[in-house]
Amino acid sequence: MPAHVPNAGLSRRDLLKRTGGLAALAAFTAACGGNTGRPSSGGGSGGAKVNLAQWYHxxxxxxxxxxxxxxxxxxPDANVTVQWTPGDYDAKLASGLLSSKGPDVFEGHFNIGMVKSxxxxxxxxIMADVKDDFQPGDLATNTLDGKIYGVRMIIDPQVIYYRKSLLDKAGIKPPETIDDLISxxxxLTTNKVxxxxVGNDGGNVMGGPALYSSGGEYLTKxxxxGFTDxxxxxxxxxxxxxYASKSVLLGAPTDWWDPTxxxxxxxxxxxxxxxxxxxxxxxxxxxLGVIPFPKLDAQAKPAVYSGGWTQFVSTKSANVDAAKKFVKWLWIDKSEYQEDWSLNYGxxxxxxxxxxxxxxxxQSGVAADTVKLTQDYGYTDNPAWTPKMGTAFTDLLTNVIKKGADPAAEIAKAEKTVNAELSRLFG
Amino acid sequence: MSAPAKASADPAAPGERQGTRRRRHKGIAGNALWFWIFVGPFVVGLLIFSYLPIIWSLVLSFFEAYNTATPSKFVGLRNYVDMLTDHNFLSSLGTFTIFAVFIVPLTFVLALALALLVNQVKIARAFFRSVFFLPTACSYVVASLIWKLSIFNGVRFGLANTVLGWFGIENIAWLSTVDPPWYWIPLVTVRLWLQLGFYMILFIAGLQRISPTLYEAAYVDGAKPGWQVFRYITLPQLRATSVAVLILNLIAAYQAFDEFYNLVGNVNYARPPLVYLYSISLGSIQDLGHGSAGALILAVIIMIVTLLQNRIFGFGKAGD
Structure with missing residues (x-):
């Protein structure tokens, strides 16, 4: 068609071009709202099954x-979508919980900030009937002001495993005090081994156990x-x-939680x-043998951090009741799944x-020993210990362990941050 | 289609005049439409993903905002005061400064040297240019992982330690040793590898803009090829490029995040401002109030430094 022909309206081609551009724009903006890990239709209406998003690390x-x-x-009672999260799960979860597009049900670690927010x-x-079947520590770590906020899924004791053969060869007994451990x-250090x-950061993960093995704790009752003496x-x-003894492995391709x-x-x-x-x-x-984190000296006792993961229900979920029912079903009623999850993988x-x-x-071997150590020396997290306090504590450890800073001065710095947090939370 | 063609030949045809007018009108409207179709998505993106978050940050920075982006407790300037007295934030600015001291001059000198070399190559020039430019296409995360897991890992089978092993030198835990601070070697080399090619291309473009007559005139006047010509012809002529490279480089250094986050993680001895702000506002702490205040303080610092650089090196005057 020559250019000068008056055009009564948009030609088909023009229309396609223009709407195509707009459609591309719409698709672009729509894509930005994208994948939230939950099925596209939300809400629980009528007889149809509701949709629930469950997040794991x-x-x-x-x-x-x-x-x-x-x-x-x-x-059977809902469509549950699992979001499996590699990488920084804490960060992803924290932003997921800001909006209703996040999880309905998620695993995590309890702290007072989650309740305050x-x-x-x-x-x-859902816990009422089975409360007595949980360990007191696992209940306490998920309880605030008398209310239970999470169902413990698994307990993960953290200890020190060692190669029996290598200790025998060197003629040393499993360490009983921190000094034993250092020597x-x-x-055991040779030019190959x-x-x-204790982690590529030089041992920050042992900060908690070291504190508890000295008789201290993060926060007092x-x-x-409780880490200032x-x-x-x-x-x-x-x-x-x-760290300074040059006998710790640093810069390994994997970190402390991986047995490679x-x-x-x-x-x-x-x-x-x-x-x-x-x-x-x-x-x-x-x-393979196991020891707890050894005691500081004769006055104290060893420490085992009894970590783990806990299941929570998000307040922002559109189907809180359905989510609670699911949590009860999976982590309270279905004991065969709980067994499978606890024992068949790690x-x-x-x-x-x-x-x-x-x-x-x-009930046998090194696993049984670990369970016993957890019963004897286990401690769980205090819910009032917030991530911000945790970061201040980690900074303390980094400065002391790696830079050789004066512990008392570093404790004073961390104490200041922790006190500021405490006064924000408890007034 | 001859009939319409004939009609158009007749300027007096009323229908045609009207048609032209309408078409011209439609043409302008059409241009505007196309303008918005092309520019619109970027404007929308810029508004939604840049300006809105900046404004939102400004709002958040005046509130106590833990675990929420819609806070209610107004705290005035307290977040700013906290951040300016937070020794971690201040030390992150210190970390950045050390990083910039290493990376900016090194990048500048090496990129310029590479550009001079590649520019003088007579054969396979395109090949050399591409080879040096290629790493720019690699992602910081991927490069960091290669640096961390294979080149600079701390065990005996890491590449760097294997090479040291040939000379009987003990393994070094590159990323975990703070005394001496070996971690700077992987941190600086990964960025050099990634960005040298880009700045080299800028310098090559600058070199090619220098008129050959200047060099000819210099030789006629008896200048010796080499340092003298470089010092008095090439370098002054590269002034515009040099200033651009310095500014871009410094801003890029301020924005360092990926290689630090992936190589050393959130550790307080090698934590540039962005990693620190990320850790307090987007990690598990979710303290968006302090994070936003810190981000705005950082933005102001970057602006001031850039303006100062302009003042000192004269980016505006550099058009000559």
Missing amino acids: QYGETGTQQAALKYAKAY NQVVPLDD AAKE KGIF DNKP DRAAQAFGKLHEL AINQGLVAMQFIGMWAVPGMQKALGDD FHIPPRKSLAAKAAKL
């Missing part, structure tokens, strides 16, 4: 993701800093001594969780006493 053991999907699929709903009603690490692996300073100083370092023979001992026991047994067989202690008692895989 990435577990290292093979088969865990398939298991999570299997449980979700087996739930109204992120999680109390679960007392053992030194003696380092004494111990009446919510005051001389014994705590002494314990942090010992962590520096270990001990499995490949890079170290004789490794601080790690019980989850890694199946992996270590596969690589090392029976050449090893975790089932939080239900009734299940833990009959967990055959945890």
Whole structure:
């Protein structure tokens, strides 16, 4: 068509071009709202099943993701979509919880900020009948002002595993005090093998256990800093001594939570969780022993951080009741799934006493020893210990362990931050 | 289609005049439409993803905003005061300064040297240019992982440690050692590898704009090829490019995040401002009030430094 012909309206081609441009724009903006990990239709109307989004961090053991999907699929009363999150789960979860596009049900670690910001709903009603079947510590770590906010899914004790053969060869006994641990690490170090692996940051993960093994704690019962006395300073100083002894492995391709370092023979001992026991047994067989984080001295006792993961229901969920029902179904009623999750991939202690008692895989060998140590020396997180306090504590550890700063001065700095947080939270 | 063609030949045809007018009118409207179709998505994107968050940050920075982007507790300037007295934030600015001291001059000198070399190559010039430019296409995250896991890992089978091993030198935990601060070597080299090519291309473009007559005149006047010509012809002529490279480089250094986050993580001895702000506002702490205040303080610092640089080097005058 020549250019000068008057055009009564848009030609077909023009129309296509223009609407195409607009459609591309619309598609672009729509795509930005994209994948939230939940099915496209929300809300629970009428007889149709509601949709629930369940978020997990990435577990290292093979088969865990398939298991999570299997449980979700087996739930009869809702369509549950599993979001499996590699990388920085805490950050992703924190932003997911800001909006209603986040999870309905998620795993995480409880702290008072979640209640202050109204992120999680109390679960007392679904916990009422089974409360007595949980360990007191696992209840306390998820309780605030008398309300239970989460259902413990798994308990993950963190301890030190060692190669029996290497200790025997060096003629040393499993360490009983921190000083023993330092000298053992030194003696076990050769030009090919380092004494111990405590993480690429030089041992921050042992800050909590070291504090508890000195008789201290993060916060006292009446919510005051509990890490400020001389014994705590002494314990942090010992962590520096270990780091400075040149017997810790640094710069490994994997970090402390992964057993590759001990499995490949890079170290004789490794601080790690019980989850890694199946992996270590596969690589090392029976050449494996376990000790708790050793006591500071004769006045104190060893410490085992009893970590783990807890299931929560988001306040922003459009289907809070359906989400609570699902949590009850999976983590309270379906004991075979809880057993499967605790024992068939990595090893975790089932939080239900009734299940833990009959967990055959945890009744022999190094796993049984770990369970025993957890019973004797385990401590759980205090919900009033917020991530901001945790960061101040980590900074303290980094400065003391790596830079050799004066523990007392660093404690004073962390104490200031912790006190500011405490006064924000408790007035 | 001859009939309409004939009609158009007749200027007096009333229908045609009207048609032209309408078409001209439609043409302008059409141009505007096309303008918005092309520019619109970017404007919309800029508004939604840049300006709105900046305004929102400004609002958030005056509130106590834990775990929420719609806070209600107004705290005035307290977040700003907290950030300006926060030793972690101040030390992150210190970390940045050390980083900039290494990276800006190194990038400048090496990119210029590479550009001079590649520009003088007589054969396979395009090949050399591409080879040096290629790393720019690599992502910071990918490069950081290669640096961390294979080149600079701390165990005996890391590339750097293997090479040191040939000379009987003990393994070095590159990223975990603070005394001496070996972690700067991976941090600086990964950025150099990634960005040298880009700045080299800028310099090559600058070099090619220098008129050959200047060099000819210099030789006629007896200038010696080499340092003298470089110092008195090439360098002054590259002034515009040099200033641009310095400014871009410094801003890029201020925005350092990826390689720090992936190589050393959130550690307080090597934490540039963005990693620190990310950790307090978008990590598990979710303190968006302090984070926003810090981000705005950082933005103001970057603006001031850029303006100062302009004042000192004269970006505006550099058109000559």
